Structures are given as C-alpha cells and as structure tokens.
Amino acid sequence: MSTTDATKEIVGHHRIIVIDDDREMRDSLSHLLAKAGWRVEALTDASEAEARMAAFQPDVVLSDVRMPGLSGLDLLRSLAGTAAPPVVLISAHGDIPMAVEAMRDGAYSFLEKPFDPRRLLTALRHAAEQYRLRQDTTRLRARLAHLSDLDRVLLGDSKSIQDLRADILDLSETAATVMLLGETGTGKELVARALHDLSPRAAGPFIALNCAAISEGRFEEMMFGQSEGHPGTLAGADGGTLFLDEIGTCPLPAQAKLLRAIETREFLPVGATVPMQSDFRIVSASNERLDSAVADGKFREDLLYRLNTVVLSLPPLRDRRDDIPLLYQHFAAEYAALFEIDPPELSPEDMASLLSHDWPGNVRELRHVAERRVLAARRGRGSVAGAISLDGDSVEVPETLREAVASFERQLIAKAIQTHKGRMDDAAEALGIGRRTLNEKIVKLGLNKAELI
Known part of the structure; x- marks a missing residue:
C-alpha cells in the first residue's frame, strides 16, 4: 500500500x-x-x-x-x-x-x-x-456537578457571582489569556484554578507563582530556570496553566523575556544558549488595574495587552452582602464537621454583625471569622461579633442589634444615593422602599445627602 x-x-x-x-x-x-x-x-x-x-x-x-x-x-x-x-x-x-x-x-x-x-x-x-x-x-459535565473547589469564592446568588461563574465556564474551554482583577481575599487563585480544572488542560500541571514573593535578583531564575539546575516555572507549566499572581510586581527587566515566552512559547534559561519550549496557558492577577503602572513606565504596555485578552473582575464581599449569610453558614458547617461539633446557631445579633461589617479581607476574612466562631463554640461560648473583633484592623462592631441594623441601613442608603448621584426616586426604587420612607430614614439616621454626592 x-x-x-x-x-x-x-x-x-x-x-x-x-x-x-x-x-x-x-x-x-x-x-x-x-x-x-x-x-x-x-x-x-x-x-x-x-x-x-x-x-x-x-x-x-x-x-x-x-x-x-x-x-x-x-x-x-x-x-x-x-x-x-x-x-x-x-x-x-x-x-x-x-x-x-x-x-x-x-x-x-x-x-x-x-x-x-x-x-x-x-x-x-x-x-x-x-x-x-x-x-x-x-x-x-462531571466536573460541573462537583464544583467544591469553587464554593469558597463562587458560592452565592448575587448577579455578580452568577456572571462570574458563567464567564469561567465559557473561558475554560478557550486558550485565551485571562487577567483577574480583585481585592485581596476575593479568591483570584481559586478562580484561576477553576479555569484550569474545567479546561482541556486539566490533566496538566497548575503552577501558581506569586510575583511579589520573589526578589528581583532571583526572578529570572525562578521563571525561566537555569542551564544547570532549577528547570524554572515556565518549564514546569508545560501542558498546563501558569498563574501569575500580583503580576504588577514583575521586574521590568524580566517583562520583555516573559512577553517573548508568551508569544513564541520559547524561553532561554539563565546561562543557556539553546532555548527551551513549553506549551502553557497564562492566567494573571492584580489587585488593581495596571494602567497607571504603564503610564509610569513600570509595566510594559505590550505585555499588558498580551495578558489582558479577557479581564474578569472579582467583586468585593461588601458589594454582595446578600451572599454573606450563605457563605458564613457554608464555612461554619465545614469547620463544625472538621471539629466534630454541631454548627453554632446564627442569632439575630450574629446576623447583624455579619451584615454591618465592611469585610476588608473579603471572603478570606469571612472564612477565618467562621473558623474562630466554631473554635469558640467548642468551648461553649463566643459570637460572630467576638470572632470579627479579633481582626486588629476590623471596624468597630455595634454593641446592640438596634445599633447594628442602623449601621447597616446607613451604609446601604448612602451607597444607593451615591450610585444614583442623588436621584432620590431612583435610590428609593433600588432599595425597594418608597420615597417618603427613604426621606424619613435619612433624617432618622443622620445622613447628609450633600456630603454623599
């Protein structure tokens, strides 16, 4: 033949x-x-x-x-x-x-x-x-039925989380580079891992590298490897996904080499004369947009364009307060099972503490609070307010339920007025109350509309 x-x-x-x-x-x-x-x-x-x-x-x-x-x-x-x-x-x-x-x-x-x-x-x-x-x-389909790894950050019914879940499912099937934007604790690495786990590269490695944790002098050796010695992160990510957290801290001298590696899938280890090849997908993350770093000459514009083919923004916890009770109860149940006790009951005072806190540490902070609450429950005491107050930089927790509810209402109303730029009818509609009720609450809570807009 x-x-x-x-x-x-x-x-x-x-x-x-x-x-x-x-x-x-x-x-x-x-x-x-x-x-x-x-x-x-x-x-x-x-x-x-x-x-x-x-x-x-x-x-x-x-x-x-x-x-x-x-x-x-x-x-x-x-x-x-x-x-x-x-x-x-x-x-x-x-x-x-x-x-x-x-x-x-x-x-x-x-x-x-x-x-x-x-x-x-x-x-x-x-x-x-x-x-x-x-x-x-x-x-x-089998993976979608067991998304336990996503629960820590993607559990919730708010529209922002629903949209994020849909985006992850869509993008997991592509090879597009993705940049994740979000505050500390919003779960950027978990989202990156979900993009990998649901992708055709799932059988390959998932390598996470925090760029801020590597000194400038060792960055190229860590990323590109050495001719004799450490093979490097890019080589380790062959066939899988490379997650570069805090990408904005990547040293400027290494950025040109990283750009070339992304474009050609080839890189030169430190001290080598023959380039190596690696087939990897890049997912990067930053706490803030890198436009100002580009303008200041600290980050290459061409590299940014390679990294941000698709940008996913992870919402802070304070912007999806309706999800807080669900997330807290999920984490509390996990830790209660771990420590072999019943989950502590969520009292009205506990609920008020959860909803009135600003959660600067986002989902990560909420998980830690749930863990501390369960640990206290093992000894027959504790409250959510007490678990929150252990954070040194946490806001002051109101002492009574009435004060906590008032604090929460004050935050919601102020945000609605700011969002709708002082248009009171629109703010009232967004809050689900009448215009007259809104005016009464503004007076009762001591809000100054002029200061808000």
Missing part, C-alpha cells in the same frame, strides 16, 4: 485498535498509521477488542468486516449503547446493502478495499476528534 503524502496527516497521539485477520493487511495498516502519528494496537480477532479497550483506551476502532468468529458487524452491534469509541469498517467484499446495514448499526464510516490512504486517515482523524470532543463534554 502506498503511503506517499497520506502519512503527512499527523494527528498527534490518537490511539487506534486495528482488527484484521489478514496479516499483510494488518501490518500494512499498522505501518501507515504509525507513520501518520497514531499509537496502534493490532489484533487478529475481534473477540479480543472489548478486553483491550479498557487497557489501551483507543479513540477509534478500525475493523475488517469479514473475519472468522466475531465479524466486524458483530463487534459493532456488541458495542451499541456503550461509551465505546467509534468504529470504522473496511471490507474487500463490501456492497451497498452491507454499508447501509453498518451505518444503521452505528458505524462511523465504511470503506471498501482497496481504499485511498488519505481518505482512510481523514475518516479516522475525524472519528477520533469527535470521540475526544464527546469525552471532553462528559468530563466537563
């Missing part, structure tokens, strides 16, 4: 089981497919196929139709209704009725001998790609 240009149909590392009782044909097919980049397992008997599938995990099965014992059509029927890979049938005795029967029974394709090598390789490649796509979809 001539291979000519057909062997140039490189398909990566697709796997195939070839079944044919004719040794010459079996060897010829194995040679053709191996030259085209396939990993091949050749069998003489179709009855062996099902046993080999579990171990070899092929992307497609290529089988002769007429064979002693189990025929190709019999094998096709035995695999019907299972998650088995697609079957492509070949036969020297094929006719139209046989082809129709094969396709009706679920064959991906039917080719008659002698066949054109290019046509065969194309059919097999398409069959394998469709099978892998189905597998990826199944894997994604």
Whole structure:
C-alpha cells in the first residue's frame, strides 16, 4: 500500500485498535498509521477488542468486516449503547446493502478495499476528534456537578457571582489569556484554578507563582530556570496553566523575556544558549488595574495587552452582602464537621454583625471569622461579633442589634444615593422602599445627602 503524502496527516497521539485477520493487511495498516502519528494496537480477532479497550483506551476502532468468529458487524452491534469509541469498517467484499446495514448499526464510516490512504486517515482523524470532543463534554459535565473547589469564592446568588461563574465556564474551554482583577481575599487563585480544572488542560500541571514573593535578583531564575539546575516555572507549566499572581510586581527587566515566552512559547534559561519550549496557558492577577503602572513606565504596555485578552473582575464581599449569610453558614458547617461539633446557631445579633461589617479581607476574612466562631463554640461560648473583633484592623462592631441594623441601613442608603448621584426616586426604587420612607430614614439616621454626592 502506498503511503506517499497520506502519512503527512499527523494527528498527534490518537490511539487506534486495528482488527484484521489478514496479516499483510494488518501490518500494512499498522505501518501507515504509525507513520501518520497514531499509537496502534493490532489484533487478529475481534473477540479480543472489548478486553483491550479498557487497557489501551483507543479513540477509534478500525475493523475488517469479514473475519472468522466475531465479524466486524458483530463487534459493532456488541458495542451499541456503550461509551465505546467509534468504529470504522473496511471490507474487500463490501456492497451497498452491507454499508447501509453498518451505518444503521452505528458505524462511523465504511470503506471498501482497496481504499485511498488519505481518505482512510481523514475518516479516522475525524472519528477520533469527535470521540475526544464527546469525552471532553462528559468530563466537563462531571466536573460541573462537583464544583467544591469553587464554593469558597463562587458560592452565592448575587448577579455578580452568577456572571462570574458563567464567564469561567465559557473561558475554560478557550486558550485565551485571562487577567483577574480583585481585592485581596476575593479568591483570584481559586478562580484561576477553576479555569484550569474545567479546561482541556486539566490533566496538566497548575503552577501558581506569586510575583511579589520573589526578589528581583532571583526572578529570572525562578521563571525561566537555569542551564544547570532549577528547570524554572515556565518549564514546569508545560501542558498546563501558569498563574501569575500580583503580576504588577514583575521586574521590568524580566517583562520583555516573559512577553517573548508568551508569544513564541520559547524561553532561554539563565546561562543557556539553546532555548527551551513549553506549551502553557497564562492566567494573571492584580489587585488593581495596571494602567497607571504603564503610564509610569513600570509595566510594559505590550505585555499588558498580551495578558489582558479577557479581564474578569472579582467583586468585593461588601458589594454582595446578600451572599454573606450563605457563605458564613457554608464555612461554619465545614469547620463544625472538621471539629466534630454541631454548627453554632446564627442569632439575630450574629446576623447583624455579619451584615454591618465592611469585610476588608473579603471572603478570606469571612472564612477565618467562621473558623474562630466554631473554635469558640467548642468551648461553649463566643459570637460572630467576638470572632470579627479579633481582626486588629476590623471596624468597630455595634454593641446592640438596634445599633447594628442602623449601621447597616446607613451604609446601604448612602451607597444607593451615591450610585444614583442623588436621584432620590431612583435610590428609593433600588432599595425597594418608597420615597417618603427613604426621606424619613435619612433624617432618622443622620445622613447628609450633600456630603454623599
């Protein structure tokens, strides 16, 4: 069988089981497919196929139709209704009725001998790609059913969190570079990991590097590696995702090299003369937008454009207060299970403390508060207010429920007035109260509208 240009149909590392009782044909097919980049397992008997599938995990099965014992059509029927890979049938005795029967029974394709090598390789490649796509979809659905790693940051019903979850699911299927913007404690690394875990790169490594934690003198060695010694972060992220936290602190001298590595997937380790290659996806994060750093000459504009193909903003906890009770109870239940006690009841005073606090540490701070509350409950005492007050920079917690509710109302009303630039009808509508009630609360709470706008 001539291979000519057909062997140039490189398909990566697709796997195939070839079944044919004719040794010459079996060897010829194995040679053709191996030259085209396939990993091949050749069998003489179709009855062996099902046993080999579990171990070899092929992307497609290529089988002769007429064979002693189990025929190709019999094998096709035995695999019907299972998650088995697609079957492509070949036969020297094929006719139209046989082809129709094969396709009706679920064959991906039917080719008659002698066949054109290019046509065969194309059919097999398409069959394998469709099978892998189905597998990826199944894997994604399974992961979506178990998003426990996202609960720490993405649990909630606020629109901002719902939108963020949807964005993560959309972007996880792409290779686009993503920049995450959010305050400390909003969960940027967890979002980066979710983008990796739900992506086709999930089987590869997830490498997280905090740029601010590395001295400028060691940054290039850590990132690009050494000719003899540490292989470097880029090499370690081959086939997976590299998360660069606090990317704004990346030393300026290293930024040009990082830009080139992102563009070419090649980099030069320190002290080396031969570049290395690495296939990685970049997800970066910053506490603030880097426009001012670009304007000050501290961050390269071309690198920023490479990093912020898509920007996801993670909302601070104070902007999604409706989610606070749900998050707190989730964390408290986790720690209560860990310490083998019942979760402490959430009293009205506890609820007021949760809602009146400004949460400068965001979800991370809330998790720590829940942990401290559960630890105190083990000793038969404690409150949410007490757990919050252990933070040295926390705001003062009101002593009574009345004061806490008033503080919370004051914050909500002030924010609504600022958001709607003093338009009281719009602010009242956003708060879900009447204009007259809003005016009464402004007076009662001692708010100065002029100072707010």
